[in-house]
Amino acid sequence: MSIPERKIPVAISRCLLGDNVRYNGDHKHNRFCTSVLADYFEFVPTCPEVEIGMGVPRKPIRLVDLDGDIRALETDDASKDYTDALTEKGASFTQSHKQICGFIATPNSPSCGVFGVKLYLPNGNPINKTEGRFSAALRKANPLLPVEESGRLNDAGLRENFIMRVYTYQRWLALKEAGITPSAIINFHSRHKYLLMSHNYNAYKALGRMIADIGSSDIELIADEYIQTLMSAISAPPERGKHCNVLQHLMGYLKQNIDKQDKKELLNSIEDYRTGIVPLIVPIALLRHHFERSSDQHQYPLNQFYLAPYPHELGLRSHIH
Ligand code: SF4
Known part of the structure; x- marks a missing residue:
């Protein structure tokens, strides 16, 4: 496998790297991040709770709705409010890491979680789902930044x-x-x-x-x-039909270069992808093969990032989904 010379800087919740920084002194090691993505990404770890001085171990916090204001309060002692410190951390982290190209967050954390962090009433009853205070501030400071939770990467x-x-x-x-x-x-x-x-x-x-x-x-x-x-x-995955539309557009560049048999083979591979029999990489590899056979005529389609949006060794289009 060829690994890119220059890795891409991507922020990550520190506990996902296996560091024992959780409130209970534990970690949330994510093997996909450390054994696959680490070959491509230069991780920039952050544990906002530790960085604002909460220490390890520490009392857990949770998000509480106080008349519409979401606060990060210590679970056992609601007078301890970490909202402002976590919010400032999210904004200052974004400001001082302008080169980062993404953030991988720990799910369910009142600081780092992005989707579906539990929100409670002051009496302890859960009422809704929201976003961790660090991540909310980070995303507000840079709405362009791709953000995903480790669990959703499965x-x-x-x-x-x-x-x-x-x-x-x-x-x-x-x-x-x-x-x-x-x-x-x-x-x-x-x-x-x-x-x-x-x-x-x-x-x-x-x-x-x-x-x-x-x-x-x-x-x-x-x-x-x-x-x-x-x-x-591009924030959500496309449906198969949209991929098929693009594959057929790209096939149009080969009109003069392929015979009936090649055309049939390409159309069959697109149809097999549409019906979930083969993964996307199959029609894409066939298209690339034909473009490369007459590459002098096909620089425009070959330069399309659609055909290679990231290193192909990641194998991300080899699954049927
Ligand atoms: S989820 Fe965030 S705040 Fe909690 S331990 Fe992990 S890195 Fe630290």
Whole structure:
């Protein structure tokens, strides 16, 4: 397996790396993160509760709804309120780690959890689900940042989508670092067209119009609007039908290069993917094979990040989901 020379910086809840930083001195080691993703991501660990001085071991906290205000209070002594410290930590972490391209969070934590953290009434009855205070502040400070919980990475579709978003965002940060120019954004858009189309056709059309008009407005404003729309459009895994639509579009580039038999084989592989018989990698590998056979004519489709949004060794499209 070839490992990328430059790993992508991604923040992670420290207990997922196996560090004993939980309130009870335990950890939440996640093997997928430490044995697979660690080859691709340069993890930036954070334990907000330890970093605000709560120590290990410590009394557990929970989220309490005080007349609409969500507070992180010690479970045994509600006079101990850590909300402001955790919120400030989330904002300052984002501010001091502008290079990070994603965040992998521990589920159910009143600090790090993102989806479905229990929210209680002051009398201890659970009433709802919400977001941990550190993660809420982090996401507010950078709404573009791809964020996922470790448990949800067990789902093949969510895992693929998160890693794809991390790589997409990393390419955007690299573009920003090199300097935002109309031609850089046009090139970025051109290479992400089919990836975007596979997620959201309306956003694909809207961003196409934005790019066509790029000379008429402030480039920084266009760049902000562009990346907000793109990251929001790709935030959820696409349905199989949308992938099939893109695969057929890409097949159109081969009209002059494949015979009847090749065409039938490609169409069959797309149909087999649509019906859940084969994973997405099958029609994609076939398409790549044909593009590469006449690569001088097919630089445009070969440059599409849809065909290779992240290192193929991750094998994220080899599952049927
Ligand atoms: S969930 Fe977050 S706050 Fe809790 S132990 Fe893990 S890193 Fe620390």
